[in-house]
Amino acid sequence: MITVxxxxxxxxANFGWLxxxxSFSFGSYYDPxxxxxxxxRVINDDIVQAGAGFDTHGHRDMEIISYVLEGTIKHKDSEGNVQTLPAGEFQLMSAGSGIYHSEYNGSNSDTLRFLQIWIQPNELGTKPGYQQKNxxxxNGLTPIATPNGRAGTxxxxxxxxxxQLILEPNSSLNYQIKPGRKLYIHQVKGELQLGGTQLREGDGASIESLDFVELSNKNQTPTTALIFDLP
Incomplete structure (x- = not known):
């Protein structure tokens, strides 16, 4: 079953600077x-105005992924990490037993756009951690995050x-779904066909009780999506 x-x-939510x-309930937005x-738990598509950002705040027991689509993030946290994330880069911050951080637009003239993603961990109270990579x-499927960090993920x-899924025009592939697993697909750029279902930029699709899904780009420009393989 595919639900779009x-x-x-x-x-x-629009605060002027943000x-x-x-995609899911967050802050003042609530939909049961x-x-x-x-x-x-969270996929937020955030546009941050030049010179603005999120002041220092805390998290715990959450895996927080940032994926920069446009611009640059300036990151600083209580574990001593001071980093810059340019467009195309992924960041994974494991909040664990508790971490404080700030995230700012690294430009005083250009906007920043990034996806903020939260995944609930299966371990609580662990030591906080920070990872970053481009x-x-x-073209095709590129593993970004895995439970064992295999092959540099x-x-x-x-x-x-x-x-990360990137498909060139007029190309396709099949994603095999293991028994008991679920998929969530977030469409980042372009259009993607899931069998007979079409996703456009910003759409999401939850996929359950299927053995595989055919992913196709039938358009004349490349398409980009994120695929979450979930328990």
């Missing part, structure tokens, strides 16, 4: 039908995997 969450149906679209999917723009504290 269209981009225009997402929650919205314009955010919420969209409280997350499996261990996936995985490139290869980010090590996530959950039985979950995150993949």
């Amino acid at each position: 969450r269209h981009s225009q149906d997402r929650g919205r 314009d955010s679209k919420h 039908e969209y409280m997350g999917f499996s261990a996936l 995985f490139g723009q290869e 980010l090590h996530i504290k959950q039985d979950a995997e995150l993949h």
Whole structure:
């Protein structure tokens, strides 16, 4: 079964310096039908104005992934990490027993756009951690985060995997789904066909009780999506 969450149906919060679209309930946006999917709790599509950002605040027991779409993030946390994340980069912060951090737009002239993703961990009270990497723009599936950090992926504290999908025009592949697993697909750029279902930018699709899903790009421009393989 494939259930689509269209981009225009997402929650919205606009504070002037921040314009955010919420795939799931977050902050003042509450929808009991969209409280997350499996261990996936948050996907926020954030646009931050030049020179603005999130002041120092705390988290605990959450795996927090940031994926920069446009601009640059300036990151600082209580574990001593001071980093810059340019467009195309992934960051995984394991909040564990508790961490404080700030995230700012690294430019005084250009906007920042990034996806903020929260995944609930299967280990609580662990030591906080920080990872960051650019995985490139290869065609096909590229593993980004895995439970064991295999092959240079980010090590996530959950039985979950995150993949980057890039499909060139008029190409397709089949994603095999292991028994008992679920998928969530967030469409980042372009259009993607899931069998007979179409996703456009900002759409999401939850996938349950299927053995595989055919992923196709039938358009004339490349498409990019994130695929969450979940328990």
